[in-house]
Amino acid sequence: MIAASSLAIQTPKPQVSSSSSDISTLRERYQAAGQAHLLTYYDDLSSEEQTQLFDQLHNLNVERVNRIHQKATTCPSPMLNNQSATLAPLPEECFDSTLEASMDKTQEWQTIGLNQIAQNKVAVILLAGGQGTRLGSSAPKGCYDINLPSNKSLFQIQAERIVKLQQLAQQQPGAAANVTIPWYVMTSGPTRPATVAFFQENNYFGLSSQNIVFFEQGTLPCLTFDGKIMMESKSQIAVAPDGNGGVYAALRGTGVLANMAERKIEYLHAYCVDNCLVRVADPVFIGYCVQKNADCGAKVVRKNAPDEPVGVVCLRNSAFNVVEYSEIDVDVAHAVNPKNGQLSYGAGNIANHFYTVDFLNRVESFEGDLEYHIARKKIKSLDFQTGEVIAPKQVNGMKLEMFVFDVFPFTERMAVFEVDRREEFSPLKNAPGTGQDCPETSRRDILQQHVRFIEAAGGKIVIGEDDEQVEGAPTLELSPLVTYSGEGLAAIVAGKSIRTPIKVNSLEELASVVF
Incomplete structure (x- = not known):
């Protein structure tokens, strides 16, 4: 063990x-x-x-590689072939929305979630294998600084949310003596050394190193279109990560599931590192899924428009799935639910999931039925005729990958949970200055959220003359150690003001700057 x-x-x-x-x-x-x-x-x-x-x-299990290639090329994924698929909206009984729920209901879900966390039954899986190449950085994406006043990295922001949530759960009746939310961090081979070093250099951001577990996602060989394995040199196979859906095999193969069993974990929250607004181990989401007795859950955001190019969680051939926007007919995309006036296919996928450990253990039983998707790429590889390594100018091969949502059709009790995009989803995908899903929008979205936290608690924001308000957001940063999702502020800020620009690191500091 x-x-x-x-x-x-x-x-x-x-x-x-x-x-x-x-x-x-x-x-x-x-x-x-x-x-x-x-x-x-x-x-x-x-x-x-x-x-x-x-x-x-x-x-290398070469026979498995051959089977995967054959299935991917002769039995196309429904993601790529929608001709015979029948789509249907999500069943009402598996869907709820924080945008529509009463405050009492949201509080009920949160209490259930906090109680599970307080009993040390909840852990977190972070999908952090990506590099910041698009952002102009050679470091893992989680190391990226979106230029907050504090200059905190994505890793630090998320770690401090875990610290704060552990403190909140510790206050629950019947809490364990030491509430712990283990953090399982999935890296890729290339990003692992830098990720581990970054955590070590930053003293694990206030968390115990005993409760942060690093593991690597798997790889698969790169293939020619006729299924031949490619080589990057005479002594090395060309491989590529097997996609974020490789997390399931990695959890099992690296011993993480055994580690969870040792810790008696029952529920998992999984998310991608590039969302600066993610509510790590969100007790409301966990409480909702536990109340629903779900074995798998997906957080979604409401589509902004019928033609917004995002994947949608819905039913495909009576099974839960994520359908890409390009696969949905225009008329279907514009269909509206007459009961609430919302899009029938409006549950935008944000790669933010809940699982029971039992479900993760069950994945192995249907793993052979999961789809692998083909990504056609220019792959530097060995020319077996000349013995030279060639950098192709045209697409010459394929990488096979699985998506994290490919397990949805196999869930027995699915729960879909709609949340406010402004509060919970701001992905970092694009280079600085692009104006969409970039460092500037991530920074803006966090600062605007913190303004909302203060105002919702009864405080007033006074814009200082020296506040540059980048992207129109007042420069007000609240450390996650101050508040997880806006709680605990009213007693300090109600009826008072706070002047920007300012960053606040503790409740004591907040009390000293309000007037």
Whole structure:
């Protein structure tokens, strides 16, 4: 069993020898699989390179790769072929909205969620494998600074929300002696060292290192269009991450699910690192899903317009799914629910999910039925005729990936939860200065939210003469350590004012600056 203090979980790779008989066996296996070309240059390699290639081929389930390729190319995913699919809106019994719910109902959900957290039954999965390349950064995206007054990274903002939520849950009747929300951080191979180092350098942002577990998402070989595995050198297969849907196999294969069992975790919140407004381990969402007895849940936001290019959570062939905007006919996209006047297909997907641990353990039973999606790419690879590595000018191969929502059709009790986009969703996708889903909009959305927190608590914002108000947002930053979602402020700010620009790091500091 893995110790609870594990900082990093790895599956040890078997030590294998590469004797002549072992090589012969390996050649026969790859010949039978139609992938013998991978050993073309084996005899020309140094001993170290031979060992590297042998180990990689020995540990690769080449037969599984062939099966995945065959399924992806001969049985196209419904994501890519919607000709025979029948779409239907979400059933009313599995859908609720914080935009419509009463304050009492929201409070009920929150209390249920806080009680689960207080009993140490809740953990968080962070999908953090991406790099900040589009943002002009070579660091993992979670290290990115969106230029808040505090210069906090995305990782720090999210970590401090966990710290604050643990404090709030600790106040619940019957809370455990030490309320803990374990944080399982999924990196990619390239981002793992920098991610771990960043956490270490920042002293884990106030969290215990014992409760932060790093693990890597899986990879799959890159393939030619006829299914041949590509190589990036004579001694190395070309591989790529298997998509955010690879989290399910990674949880099992790296021992994370076993770690959760040891900690007696029952419920998980999973999200992507690039959403600066994410409510990590959101007790309202968790409480809603627990009350619904859901095994899987999805947070969604209301589409701004019928033609907004976002995936929609709905039914496809009577099963829950995410359907891309491009797959929905214009008339269907504009259909309105006569009961509430909202779009029938308006549940915009934001990759923010709830799971029971039981469901995550069950994924293995239907993993063979999950779809892999083809991404056609320009892939630098070895030319087996010349032995040279070629950087192609045109698309020459494919990467196979799974999406995190591909498990939705297999859920037995799905819950869909609509939240306010302004409060919970501001993705960081694009380069600075692009004006949409970029660092400037992320910064604006956090600062505007903090203004709303103060005003909702009865306070008044006074714009200082030296406040530049970037993107029109008053420069008022409240640390997550001050408030998780606006709670605890009224006693301090009601009937009082606060002048910008200002950043506030504690309730005590807030009390000292209001007037």
